[in-house]
Amino acid sequence: MSKPFRCNNIRLFDIEPVTLDVGAGQTLCITGPSGCGKSLLLRALADLLPHQGEASFDARPADEFTPESWRKTVGFLAAESQWWFDNVADHFPRGMHQSAKEMICQLGLDSHALDWQVRRCSTGEKQRLALVRLLVREPKVLLLDEPTANVDATAMTQIEKLIKTYQLQTQCPVVWVSHDDEQVKRVADEVFHCQKQPVVTA
């Protein structure tokens, strides 16, 4: 059931071509200074930005998917979560509320968090709820842009654990942008340093 994710010669704006391979159940961390294009790269992988080169899942290039099914396959979590309805629950498809509740509890949030109003949530709460919102849709790849950026140490541990659990269950490849060297050591199987001349190190 597990399948590899590959991006081949992805090139956008002035970023050097990037080639990455992430095997099933593997985690690739992307690190590097701010502004080196890590977020742009992830958005290109989710096919949200025009780019050259090609991403593929299970040896099927993105072009062979409809745009919607590609984005459902590769779950992209933006660094800053966006909310468009008044209530948290409205952002979750019906029928997924139960599994959402279980994940919400694993993240140390109140089990009634779904009933909250978005404008009363803190940035850290929104960050965690956005991860749940993504995972309940069961993507087959995870593209995570600093999933623990705005949370305290406890929440960080819980988030890492939830992602690892999901990855163990689904054997999904994970591309994880992180600024935190300690976190990279904990979660990465492979690290990609994003620089002017990007070099892949094992």
Add this chain to the structure above:
Amino acid sequence: MSVISLSVLDLSLVAGLVVASAGLSYWQKLAISKRYLIAATRTVVQLSLIGLVLKFLFAQQSVYWVVGWAVVILLIAGREAIARQQYKFLSGWSYSLSTLSIFVSSFSVSIFVLLAVIQQTPWYQPQYAIPILSMVIGNTMTAVALALDQLTTQTWQHQAVIENRLALGEGWQEAIGDIKRQSIRVGMIPIINAMAAAGLVNLPGMMTGQILSGTPPTEAVKYQILIMLMIASGAAIASIIAISLGARHLFDERHRLRVDRLRDSLR
């Protein structure tokens, strides 16, 4: 009842009121008297000239003159509709979009009414075709201007939200659906307000003009109703066309949000 013909002296008396009130605002340092006088002068000059143009067109009774005149005001309306928008589509797309939606809506509505309701021979009789077309074009222009402005501004401001919705696997139609609905609603607000308050708050200008020039109120009312309903359907059709095509153009073939197709004209 006959028309009381207005003389130049009559109009000069009213112009005196404008000059007096401009003096008042100058004295109050409202810094608006100059623009106010220029606008008043433009009204006098433009309407006088249009009176002469209409007199000429009515005398021709030619379909070519009517169509030529219609094309000219259509092109002007298309330009005016986008003239004061903050975010415009690149490479003339905004102009084409507004002109196309004004054209389809106002021409179809006007020609339908001329053929099915007015039923003059010839159907393009300038005395009917020209006022009807210009009323509908003028109002669809406003609807298109408001709706497109809403679409581009809201999309620009909420690009992160739209992208987040796309990232969760929503189709582009769904991701921009709220903004589309809101834009069409905004385009329709002026005519909906005008219809809801028609006759209660003030008497519509066209009807007032007809009554002053001697038409019985019941007849004037019928024409006013005709015009209001035409304007409403024209505005609805125009807003829907402009917003549907405009929203589609904000996404590319891979359904990516392409705000780079917009330009901020204030920067």
